Amino acid sequence: MVYLTRIEHFNAAHKLYNPAWSREKNEEVFGKCANENWHGHNYELYVTVKGQPDPGTGFIFDVKKLSDIIQEHVIEKVDHRNLNIDVDFLKGKMCSTENLVIGIWNELKPHLPVGVLLHCLKLYETPKIYVEYFGE
Amino acid sequence: MSKKVAVIRKEHFNAAHRLFNPIWDDAKNEEVFGKCALPNYHGHNYELEVKVTGKPDKKTGYVMDLKVLSDLVKQEIHSRFDHKNLNLDTKEFRKLNPTAENIAVVIYKLLRPHIDKKNDLMIRLYETPRNYVEYPG
Numbered sequence A: 001m002v003y004l005t006r007i008e009h010f011n012a013a014h015k016l017y018n019p020a021w022s023r024e025k026n027e028e029v030f031g032k033c034a035n036e037n038w039h040g041h042n043y044e045l046y047v048t049v050k051g052q053p054d055p056g057t058g059f060i061f062d063v064k065k066l067s068d069i070i071q072e073h074v075i076e077k078v079d080h081r082n083l084n085i086d087v088d089f090l091k092g093k094m095c096s097t098e099n100l101v102i103g104i105w106n107e108l109k110p111h112l113p114v115g116v117l118l119h120c121l122k123l124y125e126t127p128k129i130y131v132e133y134f135g136e
Numbered sequence B: 001m002s003k004k005v006a007v008i009r010k011e012h013f014n015a016a017h018r019l020f021n022p023i024w025d026d027a028k029n030e031e032v033f034g035k036c037a038l039p040n041y042h043g044h045n046y047e048l049e050v051k052v053t054g055k056p057d058k059k060t061g062y063v064m065d066l067k068v069l070s071d072l073v074k075q076e077i078h079s080r081f082d083h084k085n086l087n088l089d090t091k092e093f094r095k096l097n098p099t100a101e102n103i104a105v106v107i108y109k110l111l112r113p114h115i116d117k118k119n120d121l122m123i124r125l126y127e128t129p130r131n132y133v134e135y136p137g
Helices: A023-034 A063-078 A097-111 B026-037 B066-081 B100-114
Strands: A002-014 A039-051 A117-126 A129-133 B005-017 B042-054 B120-126 B132-135
Touching (some): A002 A063, A039 A097, B042 B066, B042 B100
Antiparallel strands (some): A117 A129
């Protein structure tokens, strides 16, 4: 089994704010991330697929096609957007990096061809903070 | 030692913004600024490099104590911009488009009065890992 990773990036605004709680409670739990007028990040998304290299091409999957799929089904929806307001697959959810990576997995997986298995998504919110999701 | 040396402190802050000129209509803003003009804001991890150049002090060997420079950036820059919406939450960008260029110039002006006149100051601001601006004053 070989693992192939494509890195993409997007820039977005968000805030961490649970509408069921008071402002004080939100500030207590989320600190500056609860700022009502949003803040933002440069997100880096690592998409890893796994498979056996095709004997004809030597590829698990054409990485340009993988990039196009990520662009069309993920980046177009989130890049230069407000995650809380503009993104359909996050409606009603807390816009944490954890929930974002699960949402991206669900958007991406149905669009990968048969035989190309999504192995892992790694999502950096900042250079020091990232989450990993294996679809488990 | 009488040679000039540059010392650099790296800091970072996260903020939301949009690029928008209020004297233009939405179509013109979108034409000029593209996705950066979208109304609900987007955001960045800004990486800031503050470079101070001068002759090391004879007693300390320092051009400038980098802990002092770090505290200065926290006091003057983080307190204003970190986890804020630059367009809505800061007086500096209420009427100034928060491009990386303008942010670098504003940061320079905020820090310059606190740095010894005999030293030079230069601001390098990364808006993304691939886009950055420099302002040497």
